[in-house]
Amino acid sequence: MTSSVLLDLAVIALLATVFWAMPALTRPTLPFGVRVPAARIAESAIVRAHHRYARGVLVAGTFAFVLVAFASAGLRWESAAAFAVPVLAAACCGLGYLAHRTVAAAKRSGDWYSGTRQAVATDTSLRTDPVRPQWIFLAPAAVLFGITAAIGAWRYGELPATLPTPNGVIVDVARRSETTVGHAFATVIAQLLITVLVGLLGIALPRARPELDAAQPAASAARYRVYLAGVLRLLFGTAGCVTASLLVASLEVWEIVPATTGVTVVSYLPLAVALVAWVAFTFRVGDAGHRLPSEEEDSSRVQRDDDRYWHLAGQVYVNRGDPALLVHRRAGVAWTLNLGHPISWAILAALAAVVALAGFGVVELPSRGR
Known part of the structure; x- marks a missing residue:
């Protein structure tokens, strides 16, 4: 087995490990991007969502690992990792979104914020x-x-x-x-x-x-x-x-x-x-x-339920009433733009303009291999 294949397998294993561990590293009151009161973090729906997500990631990671190992070593398919890595990432993101939907549905049906004093x-x-x-x-x-x-x-x-x-x-x-x-x-x-x-x-x-x-x-x-x-x-x-x-x-x-x-x-x-x-x-x-x-x-208060401002399982934030341009994402050590802020759209428009100019050959962007 060549060093490049070993590197591809290491990337697959690392990616699967990161996705598997991510829910455990997020705040307990934000399971899969859903805001819940601290008194509800042990709800059975949340526990089941964690278990299903973990099992799904392990299955997807194992499948991708075996695919790359056999395709690279046995079938001599050198681009196996280039196919497996984005598919594994997409599968894990899909599993996370399904878990998000499960927790959000349980939150709505159980009215988890009933009787709480919300504040910021x-x-x-x-x-x-x-x-x-x-x-x-x-x-x-x-x-x-x-x-x-x-x-x-x-x-x-x-x-x-x-x-x-x-x-x-x-x-x-x-x-x-x-x-x-x-x-x-x-x-x-x-x-x-x-x-x-x-x-x-x-x-x-x-x-x-x-x-x-x-x-x-x-x-x-x-x-x-x-x-x-x-x-x-x-x-x-x-x-x-x-x-x-x-x-x-x-x-x-x-x-x-x-x-x-x-x-x-x-x-x-x-x-x-x-x-x-x-x-x-x-x-x-x-x-x-x-x-x-x-x-x-x-x-004696709980963080305000602000799920209506977060989309795509807590990855995208849109709140016109929030003057903040940068806000912390609900998962991971990362910040994101408030798409309800006009400056955010100015930034995105500038990036889109650069991409468009590059597409027409007016400006030259770095490309793979150069």
């Missing part, structure tokens, strides 16, 4: 004394970008007429392209874009609406501060890991080091470190910091 919580100190990004953690990404750019400028005049083709952090030595500034410095441009994008996120995320719980307003605010500070540090550190991997890829493109399997493994090591750090952080802190220890608190 806010923490004005997050505006007057916001979580400040520790920009020093972004310094490695900026330094590595500068080092890579300097090496590229020194090497550019001696480059051959054609260069190996970068594909992410993997360099295809069998496919060579004409040496141009855009091709030679593609990995450097990627480093710059990643560093700038992460820097912009460092500015935007502390200004996003905080994710607080009306049942535990003070405790959830304290947890959210710790959570947000950790996310920002990890984002900055991940930018450094990605730029480190791209530095190794740049050396391969410029033929300073050979594009061998060993060098490719080295280029993936920083990404592996970042992945392990994110997994450890997610398991320790939880979604929006709900796993962090805090003092017991009970305000």
Whole structure:
């Protein structure tokens, strides 16, 4: 079994594990993207939905794993993983949506919010004394970008007429392209874009609406501060890991080091470190910091039922009455745009314009293998 097949199998196993573990990492009051009172988190409908989802993911993951193993080793179907990965992801998303529908139906039929006192919580100190990004953690990404750019400028005049083709952090030595500034410095441009994008996120995320719980307003605010500070540090550190991997890829493109399997493994090591750090952080802190220890608190209220603003199993948020542009998603360490905010549509329109211009050949977007 070749190293590429082993890598494909590892990707399948990792993807299935992530989907299987995701419901356990979300807040207990948001099972499969449905807002429920804390007193209802042990309802039989929720328990059954968790069990069915877990079994379904295990079956889908096992099927995809066996398909890739047999197709790659026995049938010599090299594109098996390219087919199995999106199908597995789509199947797991479908299982999650079915679980969402099950919990939502049980919530409606049982009228779980009957007799509760609904409320929302806010923490004005997050505006007057916001979580400040520790920009020093972004310094490695900026330094590595500068080092890579300097090496590229020194090497550019001696480059051959054609260069190996970068594909992410993997360099295809069998496919060579004409040496141009855009091709030679593609990995450097990627480093710059990643560093700038992460820097912009460092500015935007502390200004996003905080994710607080009306049942535990003070405790959830304290947890959210710790959570947000950790996310920002990890984002900055991940930018450094990605730029480190791209530095190794740049050396391969410029033929300073050979594009061998060993060098490719080295280029993936920083990404592996970042992945392990994110997994450890997610398991320790939880979604929006709900796993962090805090003092017991009970305000005798429950978080307002806002399911009507969330769509696609809690992935899409649309609320014209909410002034927030960025809100925390109901699952995962991620934020999303409030599609009820006019600026969100301006951002999406700008992206659509770029895609349209690229389709007509007016602008040129990076493509696979270039």
